[in-house]
Amino acid sequence: MSRRSRRLLATAAVGLLLGNVVAAVTRGIWNMAAGGANDWVVFAAAGRLLAKGSRCLYCASQLAASETNLLGHPVPWGTGTLASGTVNYLPFLNPPSVAFVIAPLAVLPATLGFALFVALSMAAIAVAYRVLTGPLGCPPLPTFFAVFAVPGILSLALGQWAAILTLALVLALWALRPRPILAGLALSVLLIKPQYLWLVPVALVVTRKWRVLLGLAIGAAVIAFSSLALVGPGEVHAWISVSLTAGGEQMAATFGLPGLAAGAFGTDAGYITMGAAAALAVGAALRWRRELRARPELAVATFVCLSLVLSPHVLVQDCLLLAPAVALAARTRPRLAVAVALLLSVAFLGDLGVGTIDARIGFLAVAIVTLVPLMALVRGDLSPDPPAPAAASLALTT
Numbered sequence: 001m002s003r004r005s006r007r008l009l010a011t012a013a014v015g016l017l018l019g020n021v022v023a024a025v026t027r028g029i030w031n032m033a034a035g036g037a038n039d040w041v042v043f044a045a046a047g048r049l050l051a052k053g054s055r056c057l058y059c060a061s062q063l064a065a066s067e068t069n070l071l072g073h074p075v076p077w078g079t080g081t082l083a084s085g086t087v088n089y090l091p092f093l094n095p096p097s098v099a100f101v102i103a104p105l106a107v108l109p110a111t112l113g114f115a116l117f118v119a120l121s122m123a124a125i126a127v128a129y130r131v132l133t134g135p136l137g138c139p140p141l142p143t144f145f146a147v148f149a150v151p152g153i154l155s156l157a158l159g160q161w162a163a164i165l166t167l168a169l170v171l172a173l174w175a176l177r178p179r180p181i182l183a184g185l186a187l188s189v190l191l192i193k194p195q196y197l198w199l200v201p202v203a204l205v206v207t208r209k210w211r212v213l214l215g216l217a218i219g220a221a222v223i224a225f226s227s228l229a230l231v232g233p234g235e236v237h238a239w240i241s242v243s244l245t246a247g248g249e250q251m252a253a254t255f256g257l258p259g260l261a262a263g264a265f266g267t268d269a270g271y272i273t274m275g276a277a278a279a280l281a282v283g284a285a286l287r288w289r290r291e292l293r294a295r296p297e298l299a300v301a302t303f304v305c306l307s308l309v310l311s312p313h314v315l316v317q318d319c320l321l322l323a324p325a326v327a328l329a330a331r332t333r334p335r336l337a338v339a340v341a342l343l344l345s346v347a348f349l350g351d352l353g354v355g356t357i358d359a360r361i362g363f364l365a366v367a368i369v370t371l372v373p374l375m376a377l378v379r380g381d382l383s384p385d386p387p388a389p390a391a392a393s394l395a396l397t398t
Contacts, residue, residue, distance in 0.1 A: 017145070017148040017149070017150070018148070020150055020153055021153055021156065024153050028040075028118060028158065028159060029111065029114065029115050029118070031157070032110055032159075035071055035073060037067075037071060038114075038157070038158045039159050039317075041067055041070055041071060041075060041159075042091070043094070043102050043106070043159070044070055044106040044110065045063055045066035045070050045090075045092070045106070046098075046099040046106075047103040047105070048106045049062060049063065050100055051103045051106065055232060055235055056231075056235065057092050057231060057235060057239070058239050058241075059238075063092060067090060071110065075088050075089060076088070091242050092242075093239075093242065094161075094192055095191070095239065096227040096230045096235065096236065097223050100230055102117075114159055118156050121155070121156055122156065124164045125163045125167070125320075127167055128147060128324075129147050132147070132323075133327075136327070138327040138331055139330050139331065139334050141334075142337040142338045143330060145337075145338055145341035145345070146322070146337065146344075147323045147327070149319065149320075149344045149345045150345040150348045151316045151317070151344060151348040152319045152322075154317055155316075158317055161193060165193060166323060166324065169187070169196075169304060169321065172186035172300070173297045173301060173324060173328070176209070176212060176297050176300065177296070177297075180212045180215065181212070181214060181218070182215060183212050184214060184216035184217070184219060185215045186215075187215070187300075188218070188222070189219070190304075191220055193318075195308065195312070195313050195318070196304055196321050197307060199310065200304060201213065201216070202282055202285050203285060203292060203296075203300050204300070206286065207289075207292050207293045209296060227239075254312065255315065255365075256274075256309060256310060256366075257274075257363065257367075258270035258271065258273045258310065259312060260359065260363055261273040270312055271312065274310060274311075274312055281303075281306055297328060298325065298376065301324045301325035302374055302377050304324070304325065305321075305325045306374075308321060308366060309363075309366055309367055314366070316348060316362070319366060322344070322369050322370065326340060329375075329376040329377075332376055333372065333375075336372055340369045340371075340372045341369070343365065344365050344369050347361060347362075347365035348365065
């Protein structure tokens with residue numbers, strides 16, 4: 001294929017992915033304005049409860065009432081059991097401190113609050129791309145295809161946290177060597193969704209990033225104590241209980257390896273698979289510890305990918321967290337990174353309706369994408385990561 005043909009194909013792909021951003025944002029705002037329910041509804045409902053002085057963020061009745069007030073009608077899906085019968089509502093699964101952070105947007109009219117949250121998410125994606133291609137020295141075109149891949153961008157339509165958490169991960173990678181405690185604090189933001197982070201401490205221990213672990217522990221303590229101060233120990237216990245229950249119920253519909261096992265053999269098999277796979281990940285990290293220590297940024301980003309592959313709860317929007325690892329791997333394997341980033345978009349074209357893709361296809365796509373940074377990590381030459389350019393260009397070139 002000629003260079004001109006490649007450029008035309010790349011330009012067309014960039015245009016289609018940017019068009020998908022516009023479509024996702026428009027779809028989300030249109031849906032909210034029409035009274036439709038998405039993931040933002042439960043975040044805003046919890047934020048409104050907290051703003052009104054309620055501590056009962058995980059009570060089905062109060063959350064259902066807040067969601068109904070936000071939409072003007074009950075949510076059309078999701079159920080909970082009360083003494084008086086069943087009620088439609090979406091459970092709030094994030095830490096109580098998240099409701100505090102989101103409260104300023106939650107008290108606004110529903111569509112306006114959602115639109116501002118989406119604007120913040122788009123800004124987070126743009127900054128993450130700039131940091132990856134600037135200070136972290138990732139090639140622009142593979143990075144673009146990874147960051148703007150179809151499944152991750154669907155988080156904009158859903159009003160999910162993926163974009164903001166991706167930025168937190170990218171900032172942690174940027175600060176990993178010069179400001180390790182700050183990097184750990186940035187990583188702790190991912191505890192909003194612990195499934196993104198649960199294997200990362202393995203990489204930090206093997207790479208001897210003790211100060212990063214300290215920052216992560218400090219951030220976790222801040223989240224824990226602020227949550228206790230906001231709602232008290234009873235509601236913190238309720239949060240853990242609701243999260244575990246929801247995780248077990250949703251496991252068979254997710255893209256992680258435990259989900260496949262749960263779908264075939266039941267929930268217990270999913271958790272057993274998760275434990276066995278985690279043990280294998282620890283063993284592999286010890287086996288290739290020299291390679292991990294040579295490339296700590298890639299190691300941390302790759303273990304985020306492994307956390308998703310082996311998580312009992314990973315859905316379409318979570319695929320955005322794969323992007324930093326693919327971008328870092330592209331510094332040595334740019335064409336392969338482009339190929340898997342485009343594969344991820346193609347694989348999820350059937351999920352533009354969200355929730356319509358077969359879990360096995362989702363798992364295969366996520367697993368194949370994860371293999372690229374994993375290969376770049378364990379098959380390296382033990383030399384440090386390539387130095388970032390002094391002033392990285394934003395041009396979409398390979």
